[in-house]
Amino acid sequence: GEDVEQSLFLSVREGDSSVINCTYTDSSSTYLYWYKQEPGAGLQLLTYIFSNMDMKQDQRLTVLLNKKDKHLSLRIADTQTGDSAIYFCAEILSGTYKYIFGTGTRLKVLA
């Protein structure tokens, strides 16, 4: 099927690391994405990784890609209260314009 799976909730303490996991479906997706949605707003691109990469680091964000297992993760170091949001992973089905989004993981950061 075309399901991109994520756990629905994650709660961490401020200053800890957060790891959000995603399992995607299309092994030939060129790019895989992480989007962030803050309350009452649309989604904004947080970061992306090209499919020939295993890891990408961008300041506090680290994306890991395991193509064999079709597993994508987003690690947020030193998580802050402003990181509280819903995080979506997404892929584009190869040969199409169709994005498939995961169900979203609601991250709650406790002070």
Add this chain to the structure above:
Amino acid sequence: IAGITQAPTSQILAAGRRMTLRCTQDMRHNAMYWYRQDLGLGLRLIHYSNTAGTTGKGEVPDGYSVSRANTDDFPLTLASAVPSQTSVYFCASSDSRGVDTQYFGPGTRLTVL
């Protein structure tokens, strides 16, 4: 303006009424999309358009129609609204090249009674 605008911001609608959600982008993106967001179900694609003059069905197209008369506008119409169409609707666009990032509008919260 820069980006995507949607109108209205929110709407309460009686079942059976017709409603058009508006979406305009000024980035000259080729591709545009409509999603609905429901708790626990994430974002589901309703319709999309690869370029002006063409449209395609997404995952949940029933009860919705779209048109793409020009590059900038991509309205979504509910011909006869039903309560199950209560949702938050997001319009998005992408330039379909390179990284192909999707840019999202702020959303329209629709309640059908």
